[in-house]
Amino acid sequence: MDKLIIRGGNRLAGTIPISGAKNSALTLLPCALLTDEPVTLRNLPRLADIDGFQHLMGQFGVAHTIQGSRPEDFGRVVTLEATRLTSSVAPYELVRKMRASILVLGPMLARSGDATVSLPGGCAIGDRPIDLHLQALEALGARIELTQGYVRAIAPDKGLPGGSFAFPVVSVGATENAVMAAALARGSSRLTNAAREPEIVDLCRLLIAMGAEIEGVGTSEITVHGQPRLHGATYRVMPDRIEAGSYACAAAITGGTVRLEGARADEMGATLDALRAIGVEVTSDAKSVTVSPNGPLRPVELTTDPYPGLATDMQAQLMSLLTQANGDSVLHETIFENRYMHVPELRRMGARIETSGRTATVHGPAPLVGAEVMATDLRASMSLIIAGLAARGETQVRRIYHLDRGYERLEEKLALVGADIQRVGDD
Numbered sequence: 001m002d003k004l005i006i007r008g009g010n011r012l013a014g015t016i017p018i019s020g021a022k023n024s025a026l027t028l029l030p031c032a033l034l035t036d037e038p039v040t041l042r043n044l045p046r047l048a049d050i051d052g053f054q055h056l057m058g059q060f061g062v063a064h065t066i067q068g069s070r071p072e073d074f075g076r077v078v079t080l081e082a083t084r085l086t087s088s089v090a091p092y093e094l095v096r097k098m099r100a101s102i103l104v105l106g107p108m109l110a111r112s113g114d115a116t117v118s119l120p121g122g123c124a125i126g127d128r129p130i131d132l133h134l135q136a137l138e139a140l141g142a143r144i145e146l147t148q149g150y151v152r153a154i155a156p157d158k159g160l161p162g163g164s165f166a167f168p169v170v171s172v173g174a175t176e177n178a179v180m181a182a183a184l185a186r187g188s189s190r191l192t193n194a195a196r197e198p199e200i201v202d203l204c205r206l207l208i209a210m211g212a213e214i215e216g217v218g219t220s221e222i223t224v225h226g227q228p229r230l231h232g233a234t235y236r237v238m239p240d241r242i243e244a245g246s247y248a249c250a251a252a253i254t255g256g257t258v259r260l261e262g263a264r265a266d267e268m269g270a271t272l273d274a275l276r277a278i279g280v281e282v283t284s285d286a287k288s289v290t291v292s293p294n295g296p297l298r299p300v301e302l303t304t305d306p307y308p309g310l311a312t313d314m315q316a317q318l319m320s321l322l323t324q325a326n327g328d329s330v331l332h333e334t335i336f337e338n339r340y341m342h343v344p345e346l347r348r349m350g351a352r353i354e355t356s357g358r359t360a361t362v363h364g365p366a367p368l369v370g371a372e373v374m375a376t377d378l379r380a381s382m383s384l385i386i387a388g389l390a391a392r393g394e395t396q397v398r399r400i401y402h403l404d405r406g407y408e409r410l411e412e413k414l415a416l417v418g419a420d421i422q423r424v425g426d427d
């Protein structure tokens with residue numbers, strides 16, 4: 001295992017290239033199951049979760065080729081070919097390591113009429129049920145069986161008829177599974193209260209490039225007119241809005257000026273609004289977002305919400321920044337029940353934070369002092385990195401395999417803008 005050693009106090013300055021979006025790539029990859037033709041994804045981030053997903057797809061007989069990319073390049077081009085599927089089972093051994101594996105259920109069901117996926121189980125931020133995924137697929141005509149820790153979805157002989165489903169709770173993954181399954185249904189499907197995240201827009205754009213017919217892209221009312229088959233396509237993964245927001249917080253906590261190359265301001269609205277409210281200067285153009293200091297940091301009250309609200313995936317990172325604001329901030333985490341795992345570790349660095357249920361109060365400014373801290377989940381780990389960049393002295397962040405799931409070559413990107421950070425082996 002590795003750890004990161006950060007010596008705080010450097011003001012970040014320069015340009016950070018933003019990689020392809022993890023949470024888009026994880027729903028674009030399974031689209032390859034929907035056709036026997038090659039699907040090529042460009043700007044695919046080099047992440048542990050992406051490698052894991054490609055390995056899972058290999059279990060089904062999906063071939064993938066990585067087109068030549070230099071070691072120094074960020075991202076890569078991967079072509080997937082699901083010409084002939086040799087299995088329709090996603091085994092526990094793989095699914096337990098990556099809950100996004102559930103996103104093969106819908107496309108595998110649509111392609112082969114029969115899909116079996118190990119139940120993913122919970123994770124550090126909550127029990128993460130999949131009931132909405134299953135309800136949506138049943139509404140499209142699937143029969144669902146739960147046996148021995150696996151879920152099996154079966155389509156009628158002639159394929160999924162399609163149908164209508166109103167999501168009682170907005171769910172990104174369940175929306176993605178339903179849209180992918182509906183793309184090959186015999187009829188039309190109508191999804192209401194669907195998630196509107198930009199990653200779902202990316203998914204719909206790839207499916208349309210593959211020949212799908214989808215109306216209401218980017219809205220909470222999505223209609224999919226099923227097609228008898230889809231063809232191959234080449235598609236570029238959208239930039240990672242959460243990675244960009246994370247580095248924006250890193251720049252802001254050091255009082256630095258950093259250009260986030262590739263970031264799309266129109267997909268980061270709530271995050272950029274929060275940063276401006278905190279007192280960070282944010283400017284943007286068609287190809288980037290730039291953050292710079294604009295006076296002392298101000299306390300705010302923030303609530304996470306489904307898109308276009310403030311992303312829950314930005315909560316931990318903003319909390320670190322708010323430890324330096326002049327006053328008390330309040331954060332409300334409405335999406336997951338246990339997304340304050342970073343708080344005890346931030347406290348060990350001197351942060352003054354109280355939590356009560358899903359609400360956290362951050363008293364600032366609190367001088368941060370470097371410490372040995374432990375990463376617990378992906379975004380909590382990033383919040384510790386952000387705190388370490390502002391802390392006096394040295395911070396050691398351990399178990400950074402959590403970070404490697406979602407941040408491509410993080411220490412290289414931060415070093416590009418002057419951070420004193422290095423990755424070393426951890427005994």
Ligand code: EPZ
Nearest residue numbers: 023026100128129130131132133171172173313335336378
């Ligand atoms: C996606 O997870 C993201 N992951 C998460 O990012 C992100 O935090 C989340 O959406 C919310 O934006 C990927 O895209 C791979 P949900 P997902 O279904 O799809 C409940 C990161 O750090 N729910 O929108 O699993 C659920 O428990 C990760 O990059 C049900 O009750 O999230 C949660 O409270 C973390 N039943 C809420 O809905 C279901 O069947 C939203 O979950 C599904 C979800």
